[in-house]
Amino acid sequence: MGFLQRPFVVLLLILTYQLLQCLVAFGSVNEGDQKQEQFSEELLLKPLPDRKVLAHFHFQSSAPPSAANGRHHHLFPKAISQLIQKFQVKEMELSFTHGRWNYESWGGFDPIASSNAKPPGVELWAVFDVAQDQIDASWKNLTHALSGLFCASINFLESTTTYSSPEWSFPPASGNLRYGTLPREAVCTENLTPWLKLLPCRDKAGLSVLLDRPSIYRGYYHSQRLHLTARGSGSKEMDSGIVLDQTLTVVLQPNSRRAGMVHASENHIQPSWSLSSMFGKQVIGKCILAKSSNVYLQLDSSLVSPTNSITSENFWTNPSFELSANPDSLLIEENSLHSKGLSVLYKFQVENYSESEPFDLGFTWKNPVIWSCQQAPLHASRFLMGSGNERGAIAIFLKSKQLNEGFIGFNADNERCELRVDVFQVVPWYVKVYFHSLQVFVDQQPKAVSDVIEKIRVSPSKDKVSPGMMEIVLKLPCRVKSAALTIDFDKGFLHIDEYPPDANQGFDIPSAIISFPDFHASMDFPEDDSMNKSSLLSKFKEKSPVMSYTEVLLVPLTTPDFSMPYNVITITCTVFALYFGSLLNVLRRRVAEEERFLKEKAANKTGGLSMMLSKLSAKLRGRPWEPPQSVQHLSSFINSKLVFKVILVAGLAVGWQYFFS
């Protein structure tokens, strides 16, 4: 009986403990929202000028400081919290991106463009809260953990050749930062599924229902991102233990089914869209676990300003478009630096909808409208120069948009107005950059490097050890039309094993990051109820410098002949053998005359003497004559030696025989 009872007791204990825990957790709900794990889901929709639509999903889970409720979580994904505990991650961002953000038509100034537009492939950066010498080890473990978590080859970022540690040009600048990218990484559903698994409702309920794989991957651009912020419990901001922001940004082309049917003038009208036409799904209701579930429709400042009469009364009777659902509220941007007008947010609360009345926002254009998004101060692009596979040059070209005269105006009052541009560039080691060849052209005039570059920090690449990194702060005059940086490089030659399977495709140089610290991409939409703050909008409010990523460059490198290793080894070794053999042969060989001379000597000897003796005498030649006895003595000595040897061998044989018998 005693044996049976013990497990029962243990079970009972476990059950009561769990119950207690639940009680404590529910109790904490009542105590206040601050100490609770929270989840909120939001979707931002935004028509883009080039007949496309941006959909930006934002899921935020937060957990209170781990000390408060131990290692148990209700909503917060356990995998992530373990990751943070294990590797002491302070802040981390991982993004999987497919396609390239079109800065010119999709905007480069708003928070979405500057913090959610990511370079193609995988980008990972992390700030650690460990001692300097353990950062690399933590980073390596982190990459492996993430690689397993997201089914991606993030573990390639483990090698020191792929990551770098920027000091100040990358915005969350800190000494404990590691930054790495994999431009070649193919992003697909296998990365999305584990990402969705981190959501409490997965893709079964709430806004994430919209994440229909075929429609997402049909888009022009999609980027799934995971941003983690962990603040230690010791810090003053007690409100947030761990905050996990999961965003997915998609740019979709709505189907314009009516294009063929309607007359030509309607072709200029932007295609109308609805959630169901873009995603093939409708939102049935909110995720029950979510605190809030909102959908926003953002209209650009330049899009709404022509109407000029946006008030809270007539905001949905807009002349240029029509909405199928009535928004719950309207938010207008406030206090922006630029004078262009203010963008507008329509807010829809998903909780008002149900299965019988699903939420399907439809957006129908009535008049053709042309507008443009806000651009970054300078548009950055990057390209390669030169031909051939020996060397080349990277050029980063910054071009001013005439449109943004307005923003520069804010500090144009003083004469020496300057525009600060930070450039952060990582090049893999096989692109051997000559930093001394850095040239700067401002308005197509070559400038002395020291005039334009305020600060520069490089860490040159070490072959097969570390990539090259370049951080530059440029001070350009405000009226600059264009600026260009060029830097020469030599292409490296790799070992045959270091080439990827498709070696002739070329190698990628990761995107450069151009940031404008003087400009902040922030949008402030004052909300009516301060109790229920939207996490998306508070993200928008954060002041982060305007950033843009340049294109990934494809550098073709020469390849050796991959089928040749055996041939090369054998041929080279043959040449070395030829060298060694023929040289030794020549050294060993006597000149013909010399040989003849030795032969004559040998022939002169009368037959009585042995070969050995003749050699001896040849050796002794030239010395004073020696009496024959010594020779005799020598020969007899050698004979006795021989006899001695024979006896020794015989003795050994006898001993051997005796010992083993």
Next chain:
Amino acid sequence: MGKKKTETAPFSFWSWVIASIVLRLILIYFPKNLNLASRPEVSTPLTSFRRLAEGYWLKQSSMSPYAGSMYHGSPLLLSLLGPLTVKRIEGQPNHLLYSLVSVIADVVSAMLLRATGKSLQLTYLRSLESLDLVKQIRFSEILSSGDVAALIYLWNPFTIVACVGLSTSPIENMAVILCLYGACSRRVPLAAFGWVIATHLSLYPAILIIPVIFLLGCGPDAPPRKLFLQTNQQEKVLNPSKLPPAFSWRPIVHFVFWALLWSVYVLVLCGVSLRQFGGLLEMFKSTYGFILTVEDLSPNIGVLWYFFAEVFDFFRDFFLIVFHVNILFMILPLAIRLHHHPCFLAFVYVAIFSMLKSYPSVGDSALYLGLLEMQFSFFLFCGYVGVSLLSPVMHNLWIWRGTGNANFYFATAMVYACLQIILVVESLPLGTMEFPSNRLMAVSSASELCLPPFAVFLPLTIERDPVDGRQTFLERDAFQYRGRARGMHVILPVKCKWEVVMEMIGMGMD
């Protein structure tokens, strides 16, 4: 005829020197130095000008010049030549000052070669004196071998290309030649300085310590002592004062002392200039370590780059050891066989290491060709011309056009290596020849009398008349005879008996 030559020779020498300088300057004034600076044949990772400039830039921006894997040269070169990489004169080519330094280095090397040749000539004169042969030879008629060596060094296309291509190999070559000059002229500190600097710059000249020791110990060219003894024994006259000097340890001890002194000096200088950047350990790691572990696999005219690009990783260390030991293995046998001809020994060493070194360039070939100073056989000449024409073509096809592949370029490198092997192997018998034959016994002691321009020379034999025992030379006015022996023309500046020469050459041929 002969008189005319003696008058015109010095004049023509200087005019040729000036012409070679002018040619270099003209080439320097071509735009972008004819792109020679980026040719893989001219600039290796060790000698490249752009890498030097990069190292200087890194140093100027207060980083270690070895921070990346760009610069692998000496910190001293960085301090001396670095400022020249950035200094520009208005209206002049970009790197004029640096090119001028290379030109000066070339000219100095040529002058040192000339002086070395002269000092060798003097030695032979002395050894002729010891055999009482000097009366028969009128040295005034001899074309100075040093002049020829200097001119050949200056006009060698490889030298010119290395000089115009802004590589640092002219300076490295100058250090090697300085070392040999110091040893030949018995200026021990100079020899030690040259040796230390050459070793510091490119590691491989370290093995030149053996010929230098022989040079200092027994003089520039010491025929075997026993031959003199034999000669004198036959003549029943023993004149110890006229014997060649025996091996003496005094200059060698001096040399070692000075070498230690200079190397400490150089190391201290390097240490001072690298004090805040990781010190000497990092310097050794990224200069000698880089040389020994063939890290850079960019193509050059050697064979190792492709080998190590293709070889399986787990064999890499093994083959690194094998290839470097290949150089070391040959040191001892060559030293034993050629210790009577230290200059020739030096030539063979230089040829071997410039063939087997990790990052060879044509500048290295220029050095040993300058030391050798001989005219090639037609075959070798064609080979060198062919390789130097084909190599750029193959490189262009592979790298720039993408129509060829690496094997094409590698094939020219293989041919080049084979040519060098043939050159060394073919020239060796000349250095090892001694003629202890019965018939020529009396004169074999003088077998080294032929005046070697610098290194290779054909042993000259002088026949003794069997009737009156006088040593005679042919009265025929053979100012210089170019005989073909083993595929090489050899300058015989001394009047000598036609038949003897023919016989000797015949021997060389079989």
